[in-house]
Amino acid sequence: MNQTWKKDSRKSIALRRPLERQVPAGPQGRPLKISQYYGENVFYVLESKSLKKETREALGDVLSGKKTLTKEMANDVAGVVLDWALEKGVTHFCHWFQPLTGDTAEKHDSFLSIEAGRPIEKLSASQLIQGEPDASSFPSGGTRSTFEARGYTTWDLTSPIFIRDGLNGKTLYIPTAFVSYHGDALDAKTPLIRSNNSLGKNATKFLTTAGFKDVDHVQVTCGVEQEYFLVDKIFAQDREDIIMTGRSLIGSLTSRNQQLEDHYFGTIPDRVLAFMQDVEIELYRLGIPAKTRHNEVAPGQFELAPIFTEANVANDQNKLVMSTLRQVADRHGFLCMLHEKPFKGINGSGKHLNWSMSDNKGRNLLEPSKTPHENTTFLAIVAVVCQAVFKRSIALRASIASHSNDHRLGANEAPPSIISVFLGDTLTKILETLIADHAYTPEEQKILDLGANQLANLLKDNTDRNRTSPFAFTGNKFEFRAVGSSASIGLPLAVLNAAVSDSFAAATTKLETYLSSGLKIQEALQKLTKEIYKECKAIVFNGDGYSSDWVKEAEKRGLPNYRTTPDSLIAFGEKKNHEFLTTQNVFTESELHSLNNVSLERYIKYRSIEVQGMKKLVDRFVLPAAFAYKNELAQTVYHSKEISCPADVELSRLTSLAHHLKEIDGIYKQLNDTWAKTHHGTEEEVAKKIANEIMPLVEKIATECNVLEDSIPESYWPLPSYFDLLFLR
Numbered sequence: 001m002n003q004t005w006k007k008d009s010r011k012s013i014a015l016r017r018p019l020e021r022q023v024p025a026g027p028q029g030r031p032l033k034i035s036q037y038y039g040e041n042v043f044y045v046l047e048s049k050s051l052k053k054e055t056r057e058a059l060g061d062v063l064s065g066k067k068t069l070t071k072e073m074a075n076d077v078a079g080v081v082l083d084w085a086l087e088k089g090v091t092h093f094c095h096w097f098q099p100l101t102g103d104t105a106e107k108h109d110s111f112l113s114i115e116a117g118r119p120i121e122k123l124s125a126s127q128l129i130q131g132e133p134d135a136s137s138f139p140s141g142g143t144r145s146t147f148e149a150r151g152y153t154t155w156d157l158t159s160p161i162f163i164r165d166g167l168n169g170k171t172l173y174i175p176t177a178f179v180s181y182h183g184d185a186l187d188a189k190t191p192l193i194r195s196n197n198s199l200g201k202n203a204t205k206f207l208t209t210a211g212f213k214d215v216d217h218v219q220v221t222c223g224v225e226q227e228y229f230l231v232d233k234i235f236a237q238d239r240e241d242i243i244m245t246g247r248s249l250i251g252s253l254t255s256r257n258q259q260l261e262d263h264y265f266g267t268i269p270d271r272v273l274a275f276m277q278d279v280e281i282e283l284y285r286l287g288i289p290a291k292t293r294h295n296e297v298a299p300g301q302f303e304l305a306p307i308f309t310e311a312n313v314a315n316d317q318n319k320l321v322m323s324t325l326r327q328v329a330d331r332h333g334f335l336c337m338l339h340e341k342p343f344k345g346i347n348g349s350g351k352h353l354n355w356s357m358s359d360n361k362g363r364n365l366l367e368p369s370k371t372p373h374e375n376t377t378f379l380a381i382v383a384v385v386c387q388a389v390f391k392r393s394i395a396l397r398a399s400i401a402s403h404s405n406d407h408r409l410g411a412n413e414a415p416p417s418i419i420s421v422f423l424g425d426t427l428t429k430i431l432e433t434l435i436a437d438h439a440y441t442p443e444e445q446k447i448l449d450l451g452a453n454q455l456a457n458l459l460k461d462n463t464d465r466n467r468t469s470p471f472a473f474t475g476n477k478f479e480f481r482a483v484g485s486s487a488s489i490g491l492p493l494a495v496l497n498a499a500v501s502d503s504f505a506a507a508t509t510k511l512e513t514y515l516s517s518g519l520k521i522q523e524a525l526q527k528l529t530k531e532i533y534k535e536c537k538a539i540v541f542n543g544d545g546y547s548s549d550w551v552k553e554a555e556k557r558g559l560p561n562y563r564t565t566p567d568s569l570i571a572f573g574e575k576k577n578h579e580f581l582t583t584q585n586v587f588t589e590s591e592l593h594s595l596n597n598v599s600l601e602r603y604i605k606y607r608s609i610e611v612q613g614m615k616k617l618v619d620r621f622v623l624p625a626a627f628a629y630k631n632e633l634a635q636t637v638y639h640s641k642e643i644s645c646p647a648d649v650e651l652s653r654l655t656s657l658a659h660h661l662k663e664i665d666g667i668y669k670q671l672n673d674t675w676a677k678t679h680h681g682t683e684e685e686v687a688k689k690i691a692n693e694i695m696p697l698v699e700k701i702a703t704e705c706n707v708l709e710d711s712i713p714e715s716y717w718p719l720p721s722y723f724d725l726l727f728l729r
Contacts, residue, residue, distance in 0.1 A: 006714070006724070009234045013728050016232075018274035019332045021281060039287035041088070041163040043081055050080045063157055064217070065197075074125035074155075081161060082111065082123040085172045090163055093123060093172040095131035095153040098188045100598045102488055104319050105178075107133055108171055128174065129155045151186060153178050158193065159316045162286055175316055184591050188490025189315070191586050195497035196220050196311055198584045202504040203357055203365070206384075209511050210377055211521045217360040220311035220497055224318045227296055227303045227349035227485050228325055229337040230272060232729055235720035236335035241613045242725075245606075246339035246404065246486070249614050249698070250622070250705040253345045254723045257299060264297045271729055272302065275332040279304070282324050288317045298347040300726040308354065308477075311497070315490050318351075322486075334729070340484040341407030343722060344702070348408035349485035353492060356477040357381075367476045373430045373440040376525035383431070383532040384503045385478060386421050389471055390536035392499035392580060393419035394560055396471075397482075398572035399495040401565040401599070403606040405484035406691075409563075415470035415482050417568075418554045418561045420541040422469035428542060435530045435537075468545030491595075498586040505584075507532065565603050566687035569596055573684075600683045607690045611675060614698050618668060621718045622705050623661070629716045630657050657711060664704045671697040 024037040045051070045059055055076045061067040085093070094106040111121040131153040153176035162173050178187035185191055196219065203218040236242055241249040258264075268276065276293045283290045289307035296303045304321065306314075322338060329336035341348035357365040366382070369375045389396060397419050409417045423431070433440040470482035483492050507528060514524035538557040543550060554561060562568035572578055573596050581587045587595070633654040640647035674697065678689045709717055 006720070009720075010724070010728060013232050013234060016271060016333060018270045019278070020274065021278040023281065024285075034284050038284045038289075041165075041285045042287035043084055043161040044287075045077060045157065045160070048080055048084075050083070051076060059157065069129070069155075069157065071125050071129075074129050078123045078125050078128040081128070081172070082121065085123075085163065085170075086111070086121055088163060088170060090170040090172050092169070093127070093174060095133070095155075095176040096173040097133075097153050097176045097178040098319065098488060098490060099178055099186060100188070100595070102486070102602075104323065105133070106173070107131070131176065133178070151178060151180050156189060156193070156312070158310070158312050160287065160313070162320075164286075184588065184594065186594075188488045188494075189312070191494040191591070192315055192490045192497075193312055195494040195501065195584070195586045198586060199357070199497040199501040199504070202501045202508065204359075206381075206504045206508045206511070207359065207365075207377075209508050209515070210380070210525060212359070212377075214361060215359045218357055218365070220493070221308045221356050221358055222311050222314045222489070222493065223306055223308040223354040224314055224321075224489055225292075225303060225305040225350075225352040225354070226318065226321055226325070227301060227351065229298070229300050229339075229342050229349065229726075230275070230302060230329060230334045230729065231300060231337060231725045233330070233333050233335050235724045235728070238720050239725070241617055242335070242337070242342070245610050245613050246337065247342040247407075248344070248722075248725070249610060249617060250702045250709070250719075251343060251722045251725075252706040252709040254721070254727070257346050257726075258297055263295050263299050263301070266295045268293070268295060268302075269729055271332065271334075275328060275334060276302070276304070278332065279324055279328045282328060283321065286317075286320055286324075288320060290321075296347065296349075298343070298726075300343075300729070301347060301349065308356070311355075311493055315488070315493065318489055338486040340402075340404040340486060343726065344407075346726075350408065350481060351483045351485045351487060351489065353480040353483045353489055354474070354477050355480055355493075355496065364476055366473075366478065368427070371442070372427065373442055376522050376529070379431065379434070380507070380525045380529045380532075382423070382427065382473070383529045383536070384507050385500055386423075386539055387507075387532045387536040388496075388499035388503040389419060389421050390539035391503070392495070392577075393539070394562070394568070394571050394577045395495050395499065395581070396480075396492070397560070397562050398568045398577075398599075399492040400480075400482045400484060400487065401562075401568045402484055402487060403565060403603050403610075404486055405482075406563075406565055408484060409482065415468055416545050416550070416561075417482075417563050418545070418551070418559055419470050419482070419539075420545065420554070420559065421478075421539050422472035422542055423540055424473060424542065427473060428540060431529070431533050431537075434526065435534050469541070470545070494586055495581070498581050498584045501584050502580045503532075564688075564691040566600065566684065566691050569599050569603075569687075570684050572596065597683065600687050603687050604683065604690060607694065611671070611694060611698060614701060615668075615671075617719075618664065618701065618705070622664070622708060625712055625716045625718055626657060626661055626708050629712045630654065630661070633657065653711070657708070660704055660707050660711070664701060664708075667697055667700045667704065671701065 023031040026032050026036070046056055048056070055073055058067060058073055062069050062073070092108040092110045094108045096104060096106050099105050111123060113120055113122040133151055133153060156175045156177055159175035161175070163170050164173055177185070177190045177193070179190060180186055199220055200218045204215055207215045207218065239248060241247070280290045280293070289309065290304055291307050292303070292305040294303055295301070306317065306321070309317065325336045325338070338349065340350070359365065366378070368378050372378060397417065409415065430440050470480070472479045472481060480492060480496065483489060510531070511524055511528050514527055515521065519527065538559065541550065551561065560571070562571055578592050581592060582589055633650055636650045637647045637654055640650065671694070674693050678694060679686055709721070
């Protein structure tokens with residue numbers, strides 16, 4: 001890309017105007033309120049007035065586990081869904097599932113059928129319930145051979161059917177699970193549903209044992225904050241590394257990045273706001289409760305956050321959020337980047353997983369009430385969650401492991417790879433005084449007097465927030481902050497649910513023992529909380545997770561610190577670190593083996609793409625630019641000497657350039673030699689070599705390339721810079 005082209009690109013971006021999107025309007029052309037078109041493209045089975053009452057009631061029993069879905073029920077649903085879809089102009093349907101690729105998959109079939117020689121539209125019960133994609137073409141971790149192609153998708157009644165618009169038509173999407181011919185889970189949804197069931201069962205039993213006789217159901221709820229970057233397509237398409245790997249493999253920081261702290265919560269740029277509004281319209285029509293939008297910390301970084309909902313639905317909705325962000329961004333001339341660390345040196349992107357539980361009466365189990373020190377049930381549940389994180393930290397670390405998240409964890413406001421729990425000063429003090437057998441004296445709620453009558457005084461929260469904690473209590477929920485922005489929440493949710501379910505099961509057994517010994521419920525809960533919290537208090541850390549002192553302190557406490565994906569996956573592969581997932585019936589042993597193999601395999605593949613991408617950048621862009629500028633400098637020095645003109649500056653630049661070129665050449669050769677020897681051994685060995693030997697060399701090359709970018713005139717540098725990517729929109 002020459003200088004003229006770059007100037008033209010910048011000029012064209014400067015002339016871009018926000019893309020207008022017509023807000024849904026009513027009969028008189030007036031804009032509709034969100035509530036008037038919210039969920040218009042969603043079919044809620046239990047709310048459909050077109051379904052027979054007995055069918056709705058039977059489906060309700062299916063969802064609560066009291067009945068099994070019958071073909072008669074499915075026939076009724078299929079007929080009503082078909083009528084609803086045809087009325088909205090839908091022509092095709094698909095089973096929408098979440099294979100172990102980390103993305104979603106779909107195969108479209110038309111409603112068209114030929115019967116008695118005549119065309120009709122049809123959706124049968126079997127088409128609604130079951131599909132048959134080619135399972136051999138998706139990752140299976142060695143559980144399926146290429147010739148063993150059959151797999152099944154099966155309708156998930158807990159997540160609503162929806163419609164998506166295409167440019168020239170509409171498609172009906174049926175959320176489904178994806179399993180192998182032998183019934184092994186090959187997706188993120190199946191284990192998640194199992195974990196929801198497991199936690200619901202064990203949490204319900206715990207609550208009824210604790211005296212809550214009106215509780216017959218507990219469900220997991222969550223809200224998923226989604227961070228992302230937007231860059232203009234004009235520049236993104238000229239960065240092959242960004243298109244192929246999702247991140248910039250090289251790039252020199254600009255003089256002003258995020259150090260002025262002016263982007264966070266700043267005024268949203270017009271083009272970006274138009275994009276966000278367009279995204280929200282799409283999401284509202286899909287029944288996704290997008291609530292918050294704002295600028296994030298890094299330049300070009302933004303966030304979308306929804307309202308809490310049931311965990312499995314939240315998982316599906318987050319998948320739709322990600323695909324909607326990408327599709328709408330393209331429409332607005334942007335590329336939406338969901339990679340955890342697309343630009344080195346500035347904040348990466350996370351997916352903060354806000355997690356809680358609620359019972360059938362709508363009570364949030366993590367609501368502390370006005371007197372948390374007296375709320376023995378709440379304190380016991382907090383202790384149970386802390387114990388779950390303490391005992392299963394290796395599995396939780398593995399659940400958020402990926403090649404991309406490795407770049408983010410521990411850098412620029414991301415939590416470290418050490419899993420710990422933040423409870424805040426107040427809650428920690430309550431639990432500490434409890435195990436010390438001291439009486440807790442609550443502090444009076446403080447009022448912040450702002451010294452200006454025109455401003456309302458503020459009630460001060462009991463505790464501050466801690467952005468460095470991977471797992472933080474934030475008032476009435478826990479926030480799993482270590483989840484990566486590109487990840488599916490299905491796996492971390494399934495592992496977290498299973499870990500808490502396992503702790504609830506053990507806690508209930510102890511509680512029953514205490515009650516049978518004659519203790520009253522409150523006394524038994526207090527004794528239980530003390531015993532559990534004593535065991536797991538090492539996991540609680542309220543300080544600065546970024547500090548080097550914490551790394552040393554965590555080691556003293558015996559907390560594991562797996563810095564790379566291969567290390568965490570290898571540890572997770574040990575039976576003692578994942579056995580709770582099988583005892584809670586969330587995974588089978590073969591499914592866990594498959595999952596680990598797929599994760600290691602994908603780590604190797606992604607890193608291989610990055611290595612090849614770096615080599616292409618160096619060979620096709622960086623070195624040719626450096627050679628051209630070196631030639632100009634050499635000619636300048638040569639001609640200056642011919643006329644006896646001083647050329648000390650030019651010679652100094654030339655010498656420095658030659659030095660860095662030699663450095664790149666040396667590291668490049670070392671990378672090639674090391675890479676050639678890497679692919680010998682098991683997948684675990686190969687993955688560790690890539691993490692420990694290959695990636696440091698890739699980073700060294702990137703550092704040298706960045707020095708060259710800073711040294712070479714823009715007219716020679718062929719790639720869009722961080723300035724172009726992060727600041728022009």
